[in-house]
C-alpha cells in the first residue's frame with residue numbers, strides 16, 4: 001500500500017512527505033491495510049483446513065499492531081514474558097498463544113501458565129522438567145510441543161538460519177521420539193503438538209515443505225504410541241522481497257503446498273509468520289541533513305541511524321531507499337549514513353539512488369519487521385515514533401522519546 005502519485009509517495013491515502021513534516025523524522029510508518037491483507041492471505045489460503053495463524057510478536061511488537069491482528073483473529077507466537085504482557089495489553093487471546101524460545105525462565109513459565117496460554121514450544125529436556133514442575137504446582141496440565149530441529153538448510157543469512165544440527169534451537173528430530181516418550185512420565189504435561197522453525201527470510205519454501213514431511217511422519221508415530229498430538233506448528237520464516245527483482249514465495253502458493261501434505265492427517269496446522277505479515281508494511285522515514293564527499297565517495301548524511309534500524313549493519317541487509325517527493329535530479333551513487341559514531345552506521349552503501357538534497361525526505365523501505373523492535377538508545381538517541389496509517393488518516397501509536405525518557409529509571 002505504498003505507491004507514488006505524481007512525485008509524491010503515499011501510504012494508503014496519506015502523502016508521506018506531509019506526514020513526515022507533521023510527525024518529524026526519523027519515524028516509522030506502517031500501513032494497517034497491508035498488515036491486515038498479509039494476515040488474511042494466510043488465513044484465507046488455509047480455508048477449511050483447521051489452522052491458527054500465530055503472528056510472531058518479535059517482528060513488530062507495538063501494541064496497536066498487535067491489536068489490529070488480535071481483532072482480525074490472529075493467535076500469537078511469543079518468545080518472552082514481555083511479549084505476552086504486550087499481547088494481553090493489546091486485547092490478544094492467551095488461549096491462542098504459543099511460547100517459543102530456548103531460554104524460558106521459571107518466572108516466564110509461571111506467568112504464561114497463569115494466563116493459560118495454548119502451548120509451550122519446548123526446546124530441551126530440562127525445560128520440560130521445569131514446565132512439568134511448575135504445572136504441578138499450579139495444579140494444571142501444560143500443553144507442549146517439542147521444537148524439533150529437522151537439520152534442513154533454510155538457505156538464508158547465517159544469523160537467521162535456525163534449523164541445522166549446529167544451531168542452538170530445538171531437539172534433533174532423531175531424538176525427538178525418545179524425548180516425547182520420556183515426557184509421558186511427566187504427568188502434568190500434555191503432548192499437544194510437534195513444532196519447528198527453520199529460519200527466517202526464506203526465499204525458497206522447499207526446505208520448509210521438506211521439514212513438514214518429517215513432522216507429519218513424527219506426529220503419526222507419536223499418535224500411534226498414544227500421544228494426543230493435535231497440531232503441527234511449522235514456525236514462520238517466509239521471506240519478503242527487499243531488493244528489486246528479489247522474488248519471495250507467495251503465501252497462497254506456500255499454503256497450497258501444505259494442503260496436500262496435511263489434508264488427511266486430522267492435524268490442526270499452526271504457522272508463526274512475522275516478517276511476511278509486517279515487513280513490507282513498514283517504512284522508516286528520514287530526512288537528509290548533509291551531503292559530503294570524502295575522496296571519490298559521496299555521502300548522504302541522514303537523521304536516521306543504526307540505532308533506529310540495525311539490519312544493514314547486523315545482517316548486511318539491503319533496504320531500498322526512495323524519496324518521499326521526487327526532486328527531478330539525476331540519480332547518484334552514494335552511501336547513506338547516520339549520525340552515530342561507528343563506521344558500521346550505514347543504511348546503504350554504494351547505492352545508485354535518488355539524488356536527495358539536504359531537507360529532502362527519504363523512506364527506507366520494507367522496515368516493518370525487525371526494525372523498531374531492534375532499535376536502541378545508542379549514542380543517547382531518543383527512539384523514533386511509530387505511526388499507523390489507516391486509509392486517509394494516521395495515528396501516532398508510539399510517541400517520540402524525549403531526553404527524560406532516555407534517563408528514566410537512572411540515578412546519579
Ligand SMILES: *Cc1c(COP(=O)(O)O)cnc(C)c1O
Nearest residue numbers: 056100200236237272273274275
Ligand atoms: C522469529 C521466529 C518466527 C518468525 O519468523 P519470521 O521470519 O519473522 O516469519 C517464528 N517462530 C519462531 C520460533 C521464531 O523464533
